[in-house]
Amino acid sequence: xxxxxxxxxxxxxxxxxxxxxxxxxxxxxxxxxxxxxxxxxxxxxxxxxxxxxxxxxxxxxxxxxxxxxxxxxxxxxxxxxxxxxxxxxxxxxxxxxxxxxxxxxxxxxxxxxxxxxxxxxxxxxxxxxxxxxxxxxxxxxxxxxxxxxxxxxxxxxxxxxxxxxxxxxxxxxxxxxxxxxxxxxxxxxxxxxxxxxxxxxxxxxxxxxxxxxxxxxxxxxxxxxxxxxxxxxxxxxxxxxxxxxxxxxxxxxxxxxxxxxxxxxxxxxxxxxxxxxxxxxxxxxxxxxxxxxxxxxxxxxxxxxxxxxxxxxxxxxxxxxxxxxxxxxxxxxxxxxxxxxxxxxxxxxxxxxxxxxxxxxxxxxxxxxxxxxxxxxxxxxxxxxxxxxxxxxxxxxxxxxxxxxxxxxxxxxxxxxxxxxxxxxxxxxxxxxxxxxxxxxxxxxxxxxxxx
Amino acid sequence: xxxxxxxxxxxxxxxxxxxxxxxxxxxxxxxxxxxxxxxxxxxxxxxxxxxxxxxxxxxxxxxxxxxxxxxxxxxxxxxxxxxxxxxxxxxxxxxxxxxxxxxxxxxxxxxxxxxxxxxxxxxxxxxxxxxxxxxxxxxxxxxxxxxxxxxxxxxxxxxxxxxxxxxxxxxxxxxxxxxxxxxxxxxxxxxxxxxxxxxxxxxxxxxxxxxxxxxxxxxxxxxxxxxxxxxxxxxxxxxxxxxxxxxxxxxxxxxxxxxxxxxxxxxxxxxxxxxxxxxxxxxxxxxxxxxxxxxxxxxxxxxxxxxxxxxxxxxxxxxxxxxxxxxxxxxxxxxxxxxxxxxxxxxxxxxxxxxxxxxxxxxxxxxxxxxxxxxxxxxxxxxxxxxxxxxxxxxxxxxxxxxxxxxxxxxxxxxxxxxxxxxxxxxxxxxxxxxxxxxxxxxxxxxxxxxxxxxxxxxxxxxxxxxxxxxxxxxxxxxxxxxxxxxxxxxxxxxxxx
Numbered sequence: 001x002x003x004x005x006x007x008x009x010x011x012x013x014x015x016x017x018x019x020x021x022x023x024x025x026x027x028x029x030x031x032x033x034x035x036x037x038x039x040x041x042x043x044x045x046x047x048x049x050x051x052x053x054x055x056x057x058x059x060x061x062x063x064x065x066x067x068x069x070x071x072x073x074x075x076x077x078x079x080x081x082x083x084x085x086x087x088x089x090x091x092x093x094x095x096x097x098x099x100x101x102x103x104x105x106x107x108x109x110x111x112x113x114x115x116x117x118x119x120x121x122x123x124x125x126x127x128x129x130x131x132x133x134x135x136x137x138x139x140x141x142x143x144x145x146x147x148x149x150x151x152x153x154x155x156x157x158x159x160x161x162x163x164x165x166x167x168x169x170x171x172x173x174x175x176x177x178x179x180x181x182x183x184x185x186x187x188x189x190x191x192x193x194x195x196x197x198x199x200x201x202x203x204x205x206x207x208x209x210x211x212x213x214x215x216x217x218x219x220x221x222x223x224x225x226x227x228x229x230x231x232x233x234x235x236x237x238x239x240x241x242x243x244x245x246x247x248x249x250x251x252x253x254x255x256x257x258x259x260x261x262x263x264x265x266x267x268x269x270x271x272x273x274x275x276x277x278x279x280x281x282x283x284x285x286x287x288x289x290x291x292x293x294x295x296x297x298x299x300x301x302x303x304x305x306x307x308x309x310x311x312x313x314x315x316x317x318x319x320x321x322x323x324x325x326x327x328x329x330x331x332x333x334x335x336x337x338x339x340x341x342x343x344x345x346x347x348x349x350x351x352x353x354x355x356x357x358x359x360x361x362x363x364x365x366x367x368x369x370x371x372x373x374x375x376x377x378x379x380x381x382x383x384x385x386x387x388x389x390x391x392x393x394x395x396x397x398x399x400x401x402x403x404x405x406x407x408x409x410x411x412x413x414x415x416x417x418x419x420x421x422x423x424x425x426x427x428x429x430x431x432x433x434x435x436x437x438x439x440x441x442x443x444x445x446x447x448x449x450x451x452x
Numbered sequence: 453x454x455x456x457x458x459x460x461x462x463x464x465x466x467x468x469x470x471x472x473x474x475x476x477x478x479x480x481x482x483x484x485x486x487x488x489x490x491x492x493x494x495x496x497x498x499x500x501x502x503x504x505x506x507x508x509x510x511x512x513x514x515x516x517x518x519x520x521x522x523x524x525x526x527x528x529x530x531x532x533x534x535x536x537x538x539x540x541x542x543x544x545x546x547x548x549x550x551x552x553x554x555x556x557x558x559x560x561x562x563x564x565x566x567x568x569x570x571x572x573x574x575x576x577x578x579x580x581x582x583x584x585x586x587x588x589x590x591x592x593x594x595x596x597x598x599x600x601x602x603x604x605x606x607x608x609x610x611x612x613x614x615x616x617x618x619x620x621x622x623x624x625x626x627x628x629x630x631x632x633x634x635x636x637x638x639x640x641x642x643x644x645x646x647x648x649x650x651x652x653x654x655x656x657x658x659x660x661x662x663x664x665x666x667x668x669x670x671x672x673x674x675x676x677x678x679x680x681x682x683x684x685x686x687x688x689x690x691x692x693x694x695x696x697x698x699x700x701x702x703x704x705x706x707x708x709x710x711x712x713x714x715x716x717x718x719x720x721x722x723x724x725x726x727x728x729x730x731x732x733x734x735x736x737x738x739x740x741x742x743x744x745x746x747x748x749x750x751x752x753x754x755x756x757x758x759x760x761x762x763x764x765x766x767x768x769x770x771x772x773x774x775x776x777x778x779x780x781x782x783x784x785x786x787x788x789x790x791x792x793x794x795x796x797x798x799x800x801x802x803x804x805x806x807x808x809x810x811x812x813x814x815x816x817x818x819x820x821x822x823x824x825x826x827x828x829x830x831x832x833x834x835x836x837x838x839x840x841x842x843x844x845x846x847x848x849x850x851x852x853x854x855x856x857x858x859x860x861x862x863x864x865x866x867x868x869x870x871x872x873x874x875x876x877x878x879x880x881x882x883x884x885x886x887x888x889x890x891x892x893x894x895x896x897x898x899x900x901x902x903x904x905x906x907x908x909x910x911x912x913x914x915x916x917x918x919x920x921x922x923x924x925x926x927x928x929x930x931x932x933x934x935x936x937x938x939x940x941x942x943x944x945x946x947x948x949x950x
Contacts, residue, residue: 101829101834102832103773118835118838150753155757160706161702266704268600380557384839
């Protein structure tokens with residue numbers, strides 16, 4: 001299949017977005033319960049007879065990796081969560097999942113670690129039992145810990161040949177000085193290589209973050225609320241609150257333009273990222289939603305710059321922009337790959353000129369309306385399975401721990417005006433707030449016959 | 453959304469059987485109340501129809517239909533129409549079929565269909581669209597595939613190695629010289645010859661209005677040439693005596709990925725496929741800890757990120773663990789995929805993969821293992837069709853193989869299946885030594901010599917603490933004598949050249 005560029009969509013993960021003219025955008029009933037120990041349980045009723053998604057959302061990710069030499073540890077720890085307990089050693093845990101025919105996995109991002117299981121609704125009590133057990137009683141030997149470090153190193157290596165990995169490592173390292181967003185989620189290679197020595201640290205990590213106040217349980221699909229609540233109360237009710245709060249350094253404001261270059265040891269088209277410090281996820285102001293709308297209006301598939309650089313001049317093979325929803329300020333990144341390598345500088349100049357233009361000119365009103373419609377229908381068409389709904393809800397729970405956030409975000413999208421878009425471009429896209437990173441093949445990059 | 457209670461109408465406007473025959477089949481899944489309508493149009497044409505010297509023509513033609521203008525609208529204008537609907541039309545070219553996939557909210561069904569039909573019935577074939585799409589394919593093969601993703605390179609190299617001299621050999625996206633040689637006239641001719649009504653299977657799912665499906669079918673029947681759906685038979689793949697290894701030399705690679713396997717003579721249409729499905733999930737369930745390979749190589753040894761096996765071509769859907777539907781092929785294969793390992797462990801990994809396969813072949817599954825796997829497959833297979841669009845894709849695949857709906861077929865076969873059925877199927881189809889092997893490595897010469905001479909290959913551990921029984925088994929694996937037929941090195945820069 002043609003999969004060109006698919007990695008880019010994953011890397012930027014602009015998030016589902018929409019606008020809404022009437023009523024809340026999220027169309028499913030929500031149940032919520034807050035436990036005394038800080039744990040939250042959220043249920044979303046979704047018409048998937050006989051099927052339920054069970055998500056454990058842990059609000060820990062690369063953002064908490066403040067200790068030196070520990071980059072990538074949240075992700076590594078995600079792997080360790082599959083290493084069993086006394087009641088359910090690894091094999092027994094796997095057998096339990098297999099017995100209910102579950103699809104199960106986990107992922108880690110900058111702000112969260114999410115464990116997800118999709119299985120029959122009738123197996124929910126069993127899922128609650130095995131998940132409650134591993135979140136409270138995880139136990140593994142040092143040898144198992146070391147084996148898993150090998151799997152993580154393999155995971156790093158499987159993506160190492162991708163030039164976008166190299167570009168993002170450099171971009172984050174250049175744009176941030178002190179905040180842990182300086183490193184990617186998988187972490188620096190030297191830290192990954194040192195992981196087998198960190199068994200004791202892993203126990204401390206579990207003790208700090210795998211605590212009820214960091215966790216929200218989310219069930220989407222076919223469930224009976226009272227029974228679910230009773231099960232969760234029974235199995236998680238005695239879980240002790242922790243209290244650890246990491247000291248995450250605040251990134252000081254940027255004061256001058258920054259630049260980074262990556263010389264890539266294999267054939268590649270040049271890649272260009274033009275990034276600006278952007279606001280943290282917040283529904284208190286129009287800034288974050290406004291920039292989401294801006295990214296579509298001015299850099300989406302019907303934007304003037306897309307038409308110019310992708311379709312008419314054909315200097316680049318794609319262009320896209322946006323900021324990831326993050327707890328602390330992310331980067332708003334304009335990303336493109338240059339088809340005609342001698343046009344790299346011209347492409348950068350065209351992007352900067354466009355940034356200047358959108359800081360001064362109002363976006364076309366019909367384009368703004370079309371964009372809001374696009375965002376709304378993209379959101380709605382994405383909610384087609386219990387798992388997809390859970391994934392969307394988990395995203396917002398990891399940011400605010402409030403299931404109403406999704407509706408608030410979409411209300412704000414609807415309120416974004418052309419003037420907001422222009423004002424936000426001016427506010428955030430100044431030269432002193434900018435980091436540009438280019439990736440080009442090194443002169444001795446070998447391995448491809450590139451001329452046709 | 454109500455996919456589980458949907459009214460499943462295998463009815464048709466005409467008839468419902470297979471793609472082959474003089475009546476068209478149209479697969480309709482009606483789901484009252486579902487706000488989304490899915491379109492899957494499967495044309496019985498793919499990269500195996502690429503003319504010699506023009507490898508990539510089927511993929512480029514598909515791209516021209518989805519990433520090009522129509523007679524009425526330029527690409528830009530078509531995108532402007534689809535943008536507020538958040539709808540698009542994508543193509544999924546494969547070896548034998550090319551699928552056009554679209555999905556729209558029912559609010560916009562007519563608007564969407566007007567663009568969808570224009571794309572497939574009246575492509576513009578503009579020079580500027582052609583230049584852009586051709587360049588995109590060429591960059592994909594010459595740069596992305598050769599040097600930016602060793603896993604993808606390995607998988608494509610494996611098919612290259614397995615299907616030597618067969619129409620499935622080259623990547624669906626084409627070869628460097630093949631793509632370079634394609635002209636716009638080639639695309640137009642290919643479209644005229646293959647995008648016929650006889651080659652088309654229409655799939656619709658969702659809450660579409662009465663008469664809509666009939667109208668869609670009639671529209672395409674009139675617009676496309678009638679054509680013929682006759683297909684040449686595929687050449688036989690010859691059996692070998694031992695391992696035939698191709699090492700793709702990519703100096704910058706800092707780890708080694710390994711794929712190995714051999715052709716299978718069965719597909720979903722055969723009885724033996726189903727017991728083999730159970731055995732395969734036991735051996736190498738994709739991205740789960742159910743498989744022997746994953747547990748032995750990753751969990752116990754920390755060898756790499758993952759180790760899986762397959763009994764048909766498998767393309768993962770996004771970040772999920774499920775395969776995309778509509779990768780229908782008449783010729784299938786068994787394969788094992790060892791994700792990148794440290795260079796020093798590559799030879800051990802190859803031996804380990806075959807060692808654990810041989811254990812299954814020689815010892816079979818126990819009654820208890822079989823029972824656990826059967827129950828798992830019964831439940832897990834239901835998750836493959838979570839939404840209506842995937843269900844539609846699977847339904848159309850079933851039509852390709854001329855079987856009952858695949859998921860129902862699995863359920864039915866499992867009812868009477870025994871552990872003996874499984875172990876017999878394993879013996880019949882997996883008891884072979886003529887593995888075709890593709891390896892992507894940064895240390896090609898060293899590995900070549902080691903494999904050729906069956907050198908001892910002890911596993912190098914990153915840390916202490918491996919269980920004694922595992923270490924004892926390692927001692928047997930590291931000297932496992934493999935029958936080697938040949939080992940050759942091909943520079944990555946020369947892969948998929950022509």
